[in-house]
Amino acid sequence: MLKVKVKILRFNPETDKKAHWETYEVEAQPSDRVLDVIHQVKWFIDPSLALRRSCMHGICGSDAMLIQGRNRLACKTLVRDVIKKSGDTVTVEPIRGLKVERDLVVDMEPFFDSYKAIMPYFINESPAPATERVQSEEQAERMAHSSNCILCACCTTSCPIFWVNGSYIGPASIVQAHRFIFDSRDQATNQRLNIMNQNTGVWRCRTAYNCTEACPRDIPITQLIEEVKRAVMYQQA
């Protein structure tokens, strides 16, 4: 068992004028998830701590937060990944660029509004066949990275362009656009490329690579953004 200090940026708009740090001491195994440690705090020390979480294994995307200064999922980050020895501190803050509602809970609406703006749904108006639309293994594999996205917002809220310009649609939405632009069955490629070509779109990206580093699913986001840029440039996929 390690003794771990958990330092959490707290903010309750009903009682606090501004955010402040609180530090809690808990015991943990090196193989525990950071979320386990936060749960120790919430369940046995200070139940007023607010956070989002659900699946506990990196597929629901609820518990994106800034851990040791980096965007990660608390359920996919192990204590041993962030501290070396007993007595060390795990630092936890809300993800940046979205309004903090309380403690680690941020307003996700602007994030989902950007998502909705790219027409994130399959479009094919020709009559569907009686069975499946045929697609080769290579064509299906084209969507392997982009369809892996869980909409956790780790990428978008690690992007310096998004921090200074909230109207930028952000890496997560571009990944979603990529998923449909490069789907051989989809018919709305041009419409989506036009959305990507707007001044809130893909050209805002300055290739900082923060998004790729932040992605808990190892999606090569910067590469996908570059592919979308090229498709816009040649207006084809």
Place this chain on the structure above:
Amino acid sequence: MHHRYDVLVVGAGGAGLMAALYAAKGNVSVACISKLYPTRSHTGAAQGGIGAALGNVAEDHWEWHMFDTVKGGDYLTDQDAAEVFSKDIIDVVYELEHMGLPFSRTADGKIAQRKFGGHTREFGKAAVERSCYAKDRTGHMILQTLYQQNVKAGTLFFNEFHVTDLLIEDGRCRGVVAYELSTGELHTFHAKAVILAAGGYGRIFKITSNAVTLTGDLMSIYYRKGLPLEDMEFYQFHPTGLAKLGILVTEGIRGEGGILRNEGGERFMERYAPTIKDLAPRDIVSRSIITEIREGRGVGRDKDAVNIDLTHLPREVIEGKLAEITDLARTYLGLDPVKDLVPIQPTAHYAMGGIPTDLNGLCLSDGNGGSVEGLYAAGEQACVSLHGANRLGTNSLGDLVVFGRRAGIYAAQYARQVEFADLPEDPQAESRALFDSLRQGTGKENAAVIRKELQESMMNNVGIFRNGPDMEKQVDILKDLKARYRNVTVGDPSKRYNSELIEAMELGFALDCAEAMTASALNRTESRGAHDREDFTERNDVDWLKHTMAYKDLDKPGNVLIGYKDVALKGFTRAFEPKPRVY
């Protein structure tokens, strides 16, 4: 706040999203309430696939799928439900593909299919490739695709709203009351029809694949009204959860050729299910693993796990078709399935029982054909009795979309035919009382401590192997925990994002689900499917070929009344007579 919609859907996983889509196609106003954001529903955690007799890889027929479902359910499956399901699921899988779902593909560009536990050709002769999959993140892709289609359809969502009460009067549902997490406000939703699709309750167990949020809220609310929960004793332990963590490791791992091995390296499933070995149904594999562990052949420091061996498979299969679980093993156990054995143990996974419904999703109020007008249910939280005593792998995703679709269609049809029924005079009264009791208590009990004791005791006493004395002990433990729960006090007075309040409320719901489950299991003195009694080891069709209906005794707290319902032993065109279940 007061809202009014023709059809209201509670829950935004696979069943809720499919129901919302289909209700909207019925030309009625629809809204969907979820305690999470829809893309965070637990459907996203399903990995291996969705079974449908497409025959893309090997010859297959819906009759074979129906047979496997009925036999897999140890003949407690309602055969009319199994027939409807096995036919409908073929259409629905193609429909999902037409919605853009990125399925993995065969070499000729069709939807790829692989083997899964209990799926056979020619009524049990050999394993068959029936599971349609998108790598090992099929549930994630179904959830994303259905959410995308709802965005396209303009479905109205109320995210992070926790339902606290169902408004049922004179046998008709009139709406729901929900708590808005961001404001702490109560909302009344007036509706002509309500569809419940809020998932399972695996969080009553210590080791589980289920999300923290799966606490059986809507099942409990239904049960608290004196309405029955069906077949609660049948709870599935998935054989392969990551050791200690319980995180799901798909059955696709065995479908692709993974082998279970004990401490000596022996492929022990050869002894328990000689025909299909590692691809036996989940109840059988789970019991086999626990038996190996009990007899001292387990692995790991506590000898409480067995290994899954992939090391003989090509790296591209492991990192391609099984990428998700490879990542999970590397992240959580620091092991690489390409060269390491991965320790697994059974994990509480899926409720076969729940709110009883007919084939159209209409909620039943007793075992004799009574129903609750205007109230529908689908998905894990419902019991149309497709899964009987044990669910086959891939049939949960199938259940969601097939019966979610039917609930949406029939709820909309009903809503078009009726006027709004009046709301009760003070619809929020019960919900306010629930919150007041949690906020104004003076007791010193900690909800988290009670929850931990609930999870540990359920795991020990109503787990994979069960017996009368342990379960009688559990009845008393639950009475004690419920008494202590009344002394839980929520200290945080905040209105916004008060998750202390929500977690305390969820614990109350979980305790009720555990109560119904324990009483149902204690009552059934036979072994069938996932319900395995050490003191009644045989299946007993003479006395027990019937569904359990558990009712909360509203006059005597802690007491559960048990009724029964007949099993539908015939489908519409096919019927499979109960036989000994061997593989």
